[in-house]
Amino acid sequence: MGDFDFSVIWSSLPFLWQGLQLSLWLTFLSIIGGIVLGTLLALARLSGILPLSLLAATYVNLIRSVPLILVIFWFFFLVPLAIGRPIGSFYSALIAFVLFEAAYYSEIMRAGIQSVKRGQVHAGQSTGLNYWQIQRYVVLPQAFRNMIPILVTQGIILFQDTSLVFVVSLRDFMTASSIVARTEGRLVEMYLFAAVVYFIICFSGSMLVRSLKSRMST
């Protein structure tokens, strides 16, 4: 103890930065994909068309009952089998994240859609807008706006979850830190540094959520 060498962080910064970029990029794409697919699932669930809403509900409940790491594994092995060629661990992880997160985002968007007053739908209907136009121009923008803080919170969780991609040997920030830690023999320094970086990013996210909430309540 007492023999720490933090210079190892400085010298491996470019390598760690590459890992962080992958984490952030994967988070960003998964959030976009998850929200788009999640919104479609929420619409299906609220459509009032029984087979459609049943299908969406089944999907959401199924995905929410399995661990993420399992889904990441599935797609790593299943997608190449299904399409007959390897697609690389980044894309298989991305697909897994989008499909997994969509289940959670669909619940958020469902609550958001239900938070829009029924009168708004009536207003749209009374001017002759059809179902899709009402969703597109009237309901979803308001649902999305109402749910932004929760969507961001889910994004923070998603960012932390991207560290699970080490199971398919993707070099994200956590994996990169781990590699440096082991090759340089500086476990304590590197894992401490990784924790600080995760903390800064996630805490900034939480602060953002808090300020969004207070701005929305005024």
Add this chain to the structure above:
Amino acid sequence: MISIENISKWYGDFRVLSDCTTSVKKAEVVVVCGPSGSGKSTLIKCVNGLEPVQQGKITVDGDEVTARRANLTALRSRIGMVFQHFELYPHMSVLENLCLAQEKVLGRNRSEAVARSEKLLARVGMEDHAKKYPSQLSGGQQQRIAIARSLAMDPIAMLFDEPTSALDPEMIKEVLDVMIELAQEGMTMMVVTHEMGFARKVADRVIFMDEGAIIEDRPTAEFFDNPESERAKDFLSKILNH
């Protein structure tokens, strides 16, 4: 113009409308009044199919609203509706509120829609507020914009569902003035309201409802001077003498 024949509607076991029959002719103004829970708002929402009915037939300008295969979106685009709580789209500016359905439903291009919107905003005295958002406006201003939004679709008839009952007293007049002007220009109107001054001034007929049924349906002067039913007399004495 609007014909309502033997309409009945249930929420589960509860009958909200029972066997209502009436009609509104072109350029006629009909006020629907009655105690709360009497079904008047439900009745008016049936006219453009916002509320489905289980029995009876409604036609507007010859098109059957209650038909199984009715093209409701096309029908609704021709009937304006104004709501108790305005229901402006809060995430859009006043101008966007007016333009949306003109562009998406009527297929007007941007400049046509803007021109029509500006004309109507001027008509309701709101031309200086086109860029504002609903939350920046008073209730009376919002309701006048909601009226303009409906008029922008060039409707053949207008439905009003308690347009002034969510307003502060000092704002009621500005909304009623717009409605009176509209009535005097010959718009076909069906208005659910407790504003008996408005009814006396512009209504051709008054419909009085109670417990889901139409109790009286008579020319305005007759209704006020000589209500037939005890329930209407009771209702009038409650809302006129205070």
